Amino acid sequence: MNTIVTGGSPVTPDVWNGREMREALSERNISEIYRQLRKVGVSQRQIAASTGQSQSEVSEILKGRQVMAYDVLARIADGLGIPRGYMGLAYDGATAVRVANATSGPQAEEDESVKRRKFLSHAAAVTMGAAVFGKEEGTTWIPQDDVRTPAPANIGMSDVQQIQATTKALRDLDYRYGGGTCRDAVVAQLSWAQQLLDATASEAVKRKLFVSLADMQSLAGWTSFDTGLLDPARGHFGKALEFAKQAGDESLVASVLYRMGRVYLHHEEPNEALKLFQLGQIAAQESGSALTTAVLCANEAWAYGMLDRPDQVQKMVGRTKDEFARADPAEAPDWVRFFNVNDLHGMIGSANDALAVFNPEKYAPIAVAETIKCNEAYGADMQRTHVFGLSLQATNHIRAGDLQQGIKVGRNALTIGENVRSARVADRLKPLQIEAGKHRMNSDARDLAEEIRRFREA
Template identity: 85%
Template sequence: MRDALARRDVSEIYKQLRRRGVSQRQIAASTGQSQSEVSEILKGRQVMAYDVLARIADGLGIPRGYMGLAYDGATAMRVASATNALEAEEDESVKRRKFLSHAAQVTMGAAVFGEATSWLPANAQTPAPARIGMTDVQQIQAATKALRDLDYRYGGGTCRDAVVAQLSWAQQLLDSTSTDLVRKQLFVALADMHSLAGWTSFDVGLLDPARGHFGKALEFAKQADDHGLLASVLYRMGRVYLHHQEPNEALKLFQLGQIAAQESGSALTVAVLCANEAWAYGMLNKPDQVQKMVGRTKDEFARAQASEAPDWVRFFNENDLHGMIGSAHDALAVFDPKKHASIAVAETIKCNEAYGADMQRTHVFGLSLQATNHFRAGDVQEGIKVGRRALQHGERVKSARVADRLKPLELEAAKHRANSDARDLFDEVRQFRQS
């Protein structure tokens, strides 16, 4: 216990109290915390605020010195405030002079006010409020939505750093006090933002950070008891493995997601998981399973009410339904092009005709898949035409996945290099993928 006190490891202190028979309710009553706060600390939430640590020490009858708290918080604040104020006054005057000199040097091209100095702006994070309400959570959700729109439109490279920066600030709110309802919604918002951070990391080729963010997203979604969000995160992580040609691993994640999707009660969520399972079975060359999952996808999609579905899954409309069916048959066409390439073409044409400027990345993927299967079906000229459109759209998207998704088109164009236009397309795709 003394080691835990010295480290100010409140989680371990509470765990040892629980092992000695002290209930969460008793701990909460002694420390002036809610039972939910005690529960979160037992699950690993850190306590950093001086006044909270002091209140815990006093409430549990622990000498403050054991936790390195030599005197009360008010005294500590007065001493720190007086010291910091004097240092800040001196530092601020130096900073003002330096900035004035820097501004003059930039504006006039010479040091006007004193000697030339280098200016290094200080970085600081916006402080989190002591108490938060639903408005604070809604601001996180609005930021996530705006950044997700950028990702859909132009790729993860346009917004990943902004997502990570927002997340860094948003997680500070875990140390703020709030009602139980607000805290639950905060978990939902953080899970969704971590999921977006994972997706954009994956989109720019950062696999390990993607896994880390998806892992945190799962934890927050579980704390919020949000089955739909759990299904979303598992679906996205499965897509990571599909992209890296690991259909068995992807299928396991989709099947886990399917369990959560069923618990969520959202037919559209179930449809998304079924569609992705079909794609994974296609990569495993299991046409019977593909047919079964495609049928179930259509059934679930037909009975879904998009207006009642969670925000994350509303992207899955009729265009995406055709696109996913096309993806499953594209995967099967690798093994049996005569049977499946023409189906893949027909399905992807339906979705590609409907994509607008807000879905640039998805449009590139759909066009490259369509072009690839035109080649497989023997329609070389149409493959060349559609392939060039894919390249044109690809130049507008900042996504490492675009180059990877164009690889099958490069391989198919290479088989027809006797055709000068096909040879030119092969060279253009290869150059794009290497740039």
């Protein structure tokens, strides 16, 4: 039976009710779904056109590449005409909040590289002083939450301080347990807080409000990123940049650019990340905050490590240490005070971990030494960061030939990671899974690789 039809979905509704298809849909096994479609005569080109993917992406999925991101799953379901309930994607209250603005409109159909270019253009325009409030074409990815509780008509500094206190409390939850525990709460608070822009206030209060909203938007972007929602993250970071620039706070501008750059590092786009870090460094230097500059330099070192540029890594690590040494944490902005000596060692470890991918004999021991220094100091209030550090340490123990210590530290990372609701934890454990999996003859290494695989799939 040829099920190809004209217009809308390329398949007829009865295809989704076959036993094998329903099983694949319930498991969100996109590879098997595409294989079933190929069996009934749907071409790769038609699948690509319907889902907004390239034919090369469809080919990779047919070969077994997993699709995990909610917004991509939803786009595939809608594009092919799959009833969302068959894939467990039906909208309930919580789901509607989680994927707000992630899957609707023409932006959802854009290629990821186009979105990256648009964000970089937007970031450059804001950072370099362009007036963009409501005027920049192509910023339809800016989140617009529409469920709000009435806000006061007149506000003072105490109202703004409440926003700051709420942001701090939610950020503490993010550090301790991951973005999955607080992302919806951040978005809800942000929806209410932005109404204060229409309130009557003094100029000093208005400026502080812009700073506070920028910080909360940045946290919304960060928690969205941590839960795997890339498009909402990009939108929140874009608004955070605008608010920070409106307030004239260059350190906060730099902070937002650093965080968005980290999104691209995580998705293995070091060139794109480097552009944002370098743009952020301009703002950091203008702010006069040495600690902010240190953060940007440290992340540039990491990006250069991923590009196998040891000369640039060494240069940026040296500059990071210099800026950190002359920084006064007591005078640093709130949003950069997290960067203490533990994070300094952790970032140097991350840069050397990236280089160890290319030259493990030289750089894995350095990564181990640096991550040990930070891991010894992390407590329960920084569980997610602790998992990242332990995972790096374990991975490089194995690369450096200390298999048993790598397994021991890796099990600790996995144990702590099970308490953190963060999509990034699963992603950051992948290199450890790969390194442990190279030692299949060792039962402990084999078991660790299998445990991580099950954790990441879950």
